[in-house]
Amino acid sequence: MVGLGFRRDIHNEILDLDNDAKPDFVELAPENWMRFGGYWGSIFKKIKEKYPIICHGLSLSIGSPDDIDDEFLDELNLFFAKAEPLIYSEHLSYSKCDNAHIYDLLPIPFRQDAVNHIVERIKYVQDKLERKIALENVSYYSPIGAEMTEQDFLSQILEKSDCNLLLDVNNVYVNAFNHKYDAKEFLDNIPLDRVSYIHIAGHDKVEEDLIIDTHGQDIIDPVFDLFEWTIAKIKPVPVLLERDFNMPEIEVLIGEMNRIRQIAKSVWGDNYVVK
Amino acid sequence: MLLNKETKDLQSKLTEYVRNGKLPLIKGAKQDKLHHYRRLVYNIIFNSLSNAYPISSGLLGEERWKELVDEFFINHNPQDPQIWSFPFELYEYVLKSDYSLKSGKSYLNDLLFFEWIEMEVYAMEDTEIDKYIQLAKKLEIKDNFVLNPYIKMFSFEYPVFRKEEKIEEMEKGKYFIICFRDIDTFKVHYLEVDALSMIFIENLYDNNGNLKISLDLTSELINAELEIKNIFPLIEVLNDKGIILGIRE
Incomplete structure (x- = not known):
């Protein structure tokens, strides 16, 4: 299964896709569709009729020092009843602190107390939502007060909380470049058996020694190579092409989806089906 | 923690x-x-x-x-x-x-x-709309209207909704506005009304479209006997705009 992020600016194009050009699923952020009626409510119904949905959240803020927002979890549950998502994923980061949402992903200090704190929160969220969640390894541009490596931090959280991993291959590439480690070594040292979903995207190099995960460019070959290398080590899972900015013609996105499909088929077999 | x-x-x-x-x-x-x-x-x-x-x-x-x-x-x-x-x-x-x-x-x-x-x-979130029939030429006091649920009513001190006027030159006053979404096209429209009309429309919404109760309450508030014929032109406008959708079946 190869999917595409459902962007409002190309919603008609995505809804018009058919046959080989059609993604196998679409991903959308529940926060952008919850409590929406009218035109966008009607578009949501069309999405639901045409595509399986994966939900990728923005505001759970699993790494926040603030309390989990129970009201928000209730809203999510209501939305999931309508969307029936195959997967609900979120980011291993924080986007709320000191009672303020900031609507972007900040890096959590890689520390043991943060691991313990987040593990408890994941368990709580999984109980409330009555489903396993998948957490994404996020890109970061500076560590903050780290006392352990990123791979230890991620591995401990996955193992202790029993949640799944949304492996963002581009983020591994970006972080390896920004923080000067070996991407393959990183991947060899995290529990890849937890991967339930993959993201792949493009990025922008903004400084000699810094890449920002913009989702605003085509995927580069080294990221495709890392994707191919990685999926040989895991069971088949859905793969999403993320493109949020600097949108190209839909044909370019179809071309990238096809390349992902070809790689997936070459590694996982011709008829790979995700269950 | x-x-x-x-x-x-x-x-x-x-x-x-x-x-x-x-x-x-x-x-x-x-x-x-x-x-x-x-x-x-x-x-x-x-x-x-x-x-x-x-x-x-x-x-x-x-x-x-x-x-x-x-x-x-x-x-x-x-x-x-x-x-x-x-x-x-x-x-x-x-x-x-x-x-x-x-x-x-x-x-x-x-x-x-x-x-x-x-x-x-x-x-605004979608909601079920009751079944209705077209408005008759002659209304009866027992009529119950089905109303457009996608609506907000409010008042302004400045007529900022008037696109033809320069904002800096607008006169301070009391302006009553209805903002509503067309149930078919999803487009949002505005309607400026006078104070009496606003009271009547608010009463309609507060009383589930019941014409008699809305007329009685409005009459009570303005201390004058309102009849259907007084309010019919307003009802026609509201129906034409898609605020009153029709008569409840």
Whole structure:
């Protein structure tokens, strides 16, 4: 299964896709569709009729020092009843602190107390939502007060909380470049058996020694190579092409989806089906 | 809580920085890279507010608009987990802080609300609408109307909805507005009405479209006997606009 992020600016194009050009699923952020009626409510119904949905959240803020927002979890549950998502994923980061949402992903200090704190929160969220969640390894541009490596931090959280991993291959590439480690070594040292979903995207190099995960460019070959290398080590899972900015013609996105499909088929077999 | 105070403080420091732009020393950080977080977060906030309030931001001008956004983001804790509806909090902030008076733009409260309410009505959650038949030429007192549920009613001090007038020259007064979404096209429209009409329409909505109760309550309030014939022209307009959808089956 190869999917595409459902962007409002190309919603008609995505809804018009058919046959080989059609993604196998679409991903959308529940926060952008919850409590929406009218035109966008009607578009949501069309999405639901045409595509399986994966939900990728923005505001759970699993790494926040603030309390989990129970009201928000209730809203999510209501939305999931309508969307029936195959997967609900979120980011291993924080986007709320000191009672303020900031609507972007900040890096959590890689520390043991943060691991313990987040593990408890994941368990709580999984109980409330009555489903396993998948957490994404996020890109970061500076560590903050780290006392352990990123791979230890991620591995401990996955193992202790029993949640799944949304492996963002581009983020591994970006972080390896920004923080000067070996991407393959990183991947060899995290529990890849937890991967339930993959993201792949493009990025922008903004400084000699810094890449920002913009989702605003085509995927580069080294990221495709890392994707191919990685999926040989895991069971088949859905793969999403993320493109949020600097949108190209839909044909370019179809071309990238096809390349992902070809790689997936070459590694996982011709008829790979995700269950 | 399992989080240590030191870890929490690190998280708070980074959050404060992305909100106020004053870079503190953060333990174990690449200080020279943190500005990217400030830039990325600030752009999200600024673009979200500018897109929600294109007229207000244009009228304030680039510099003053940026000052307002900066002040708001430093002093106000955004509460909404959904970024599309978070701009309403700027309207609330401006209202509470008397910014419009301080800035000499007394129409700003109304203008921000006008821009926000269009978005809110456009996005209102869908609801089941009762079955109805077309309005007859002659109404009967026992009639019950089915009403458009996608509606907000409010009053303004300035007629900021009148596109043909210059905002700076608008006269202060009391203006009654109905903002509603067409149930078929999803387009949002405005209708300006007089005070009596507003009272009657509010009574209709408060009483599930019951004509007799709405007439009685309105009559009571204005201390005069209203009859169907007095209100029929208004009902025709409301029906034509798609606010009264028809007679309940």
